[in-house]
Amino acid sequence: MKYFSLNNKAPKVSFEEAVVLGLAPDKGLYFPESITPLPHSFFQNIENLSHEEIAYEAIKQFVGDEIPETELKQIITETLCFDFPCVPVEENVFSLELFHGPTMAFKDVGARFMSRCLGYFNRHDDKKKVTVLVATSGDTGGAVASGFLGVKGVEVVILYPSGKVSEIQERQLTTLGQNIKALEVDGVFDDCQDMVKKAFLDESLKPYHLTSANSINIARWLPQMFYIFFAYQQLKKHNKPIILSCPSGNFGNICAGIMAKRLGLPIAHFVASTNANDTVPRFLQQGLYEPKPSVATISNAMDVGNPSNFIRIQELYHHDLKEFENDFTSYSFTDSETKAALKDLYHRTGYIAEPHGTIGYLGLKKEMPKHPGSIGVFLETAHPIKFLDVVEPLLDLTLTIPSQIESVLGKEKVSVKIKTYQELKDFLK
Numbered sequence: 001m002k003y004f005s006l007n008n009k010a011p012k013v014s015f016e017e018a019v020v021l022g023l024a025p026d027k028g029l030y031f032p033e034s035i036t037p038l039p040h041s042f043f044q045n046i047e048n049l050s051h052e053e054i055a056y057e058a059i060k061q062f063v064g065d066e067i068p069e070t071e072l073k074q075i076i077t078e079t080l081c082f083d084f085p086c087v088p089v090e091e092n093v094f095s096l097e098l099f100h101g102p103t104m105a106f107k108d109v110g111a112r113f114m115s116r117c118l119g120y121f122n123r124h125d126d127k128k129k130v131t132v133l134v135a136t137s138g139d140t141g142g143a144v145a146s147g148f149l150g151v152k153g154v155e156v157v158i159l160y161p162s163g164k165v166s167e168i169q170e171r172q173l174t175t176l177g178q179n180i181k182a183l184e185v186d187g188v189f190d191d192c193q194d195m196v197k198k199a200f201l202d203e204s205l206k207p208y209h210l211t212s213a214n215s216i217n218i219a220r221w222l223p224q225m226f227y228i229f230f231a232y233q234q235l236k237k238h239n240k241p242i243i244l245s246c247p248s249g250n251f252g253n254i255c256a257g258i259m260a261k262r263l264g265l266p267i268a269h270f271v272a273s274t275n276a277n278d279t280v281p282r283f284l285q286q287g288l289y290e291p292k293p294s295v296a297t298i299s300n301a302m303d304v305g306n307p308s309n310f311i312r313i314q315e316l317y318h319h320d321l322k323e324f325e326n327d328f329t330s331y332s333f334t335d336s337e338t339k340a341a342l343k344d345l346y347h348r349t350g351y352i353a354e355p356h357g358t359i360g361y362l363g364l365k366k367e368m369p370k371h372p373g374s375i376g377v378f379l380e381t382a383h384p385i386k387f388l389d390v391v392e393p394l395l396d397l398t399l400t401i402p403s404q405i406e407s408v409l410g411k412e413k414v415s416v417k418i419k420t421y422q423e424l425k426d427f428l429k
């Protein structure tokens with residue numbers, strides 16, 4: 001499979017090159033040259049397939065012959081080492097829980113898949129080491145640290161804003177050691193992000209083979225299709241049209257959902273639910289794509305003013321606004337709406353959500369009346385414990401700390417403090 005840059009000014013590359021580069025040299029996102037739907041029989045028979053079998057069928061055309069079948073299947077098995085239950089929360093509404101992995105956020109899936117692909121490409125020591133450089137506002141750092149720990153030939157450098165991530169999140173990215181290094185930046189998330197962007201453009205850092213591990217990287221984005229297939233596998237028996245709502249920040253999950261539909265997965269309608277960072281809902285209302293600087297909310301993993309995957313979504317809808325609007329709705333919700341819904345959901349049903357999943361739930365509830373006879377699923381993208389400072393006071397309860405989190409709390413934090421871009425450069429060299 002070849003990948004082209006959505007800026008159309010860079011050469012086509014292989015799967016391996018696209019994964020190693022992250023972003024194309026013309027700063028465009030990579031996109032597969034062709035998408036071939038899976039046979040009808042695959043969907044008819046999906047209940048009888050294992051997660052590994054489903055994931056292999058979904059991803060194989062995108063990897064092509066660059067990773068042999070046995071190794072690709074092994075990568076998939078190691079990626080999917082936890083459950084993806086679709087839990088009923090009220091009549092016709094389900095929560096697809098994506099937080100049962102090692103760092104308790106959906107980003108574990110993409111991070112584990114991508115790290116193992118890079119590990120495969122580095123299996124011979126003659127290849128140059130790759131350095132994964134990533135800025136995090138919280139969840140990405142932990143998932144990348146855990147997913148890449150001990151992967152041969154890959155160094156990981158995580159930049160996070162000092163004092164701006166939760167204690168659990170900080171422990172998850174500063175306590176692992178080995179090939180994982182944490183840089184504590186005196187600044188905010190945008191400062192971390194700016195330094196990372198600058199480093200990717202810096203010619204003097206070329207020898208260090210920097211790559212990214214956020215959803216611009218196809219090896220992090222494409223495996224996010226897997227769990228949309230798993231949701232369908234669990235909901236198919238209801239024999240009703242399915243509405244999928246994704247709490248959206250960089251729009252990687254929803255974009256993976258649309259990709260799954262291109263492979264034939266029967267999703268009737270998509271809802272992109274956002275917090276106050278409403279660039280896409282505004283676009284759908286006003287027809288104008290006008291990114292704004294991000295604003296801080298209680299669903300901080302979605303505080304994105306200019307979602308990177310939106311361009312891929314437009315490509316998937318052939319830049320046709322009619323086709324797009326037929327299939328796709330986007331709503332924005334405030335923090336107070338989110339808090340009220342989180343509380344209401346708990347008091348009515350006993351289900352404990354966290355702010356991101358709650359926004360997914362709100363978008364779903366707003367859209368469902370337009371599709372009578374359908375069932376709806378929202379992504380619960382993280383475990384409530386990761387946002388305990390919001391959830392506990394709101395619901396007036398104490399959450400039990402899961403073992404995955406307990407194990408990092410006792411470990412010692414190791415980080416290097418930096419303030420300037422030059423300090424990052426010195427560190428990399």
Ligand SMILES: *Cc1c(COP(=O)(O)O)cnc(C)c1O
Nearest residue numbers: 139248249250251252253301381
């Ligand atoms: C990253 C993240 C999101 C946003 O997902 P996108 O695919 O970037 O839209 C939502 N919720 C949580 C908990 C996250 O960590």
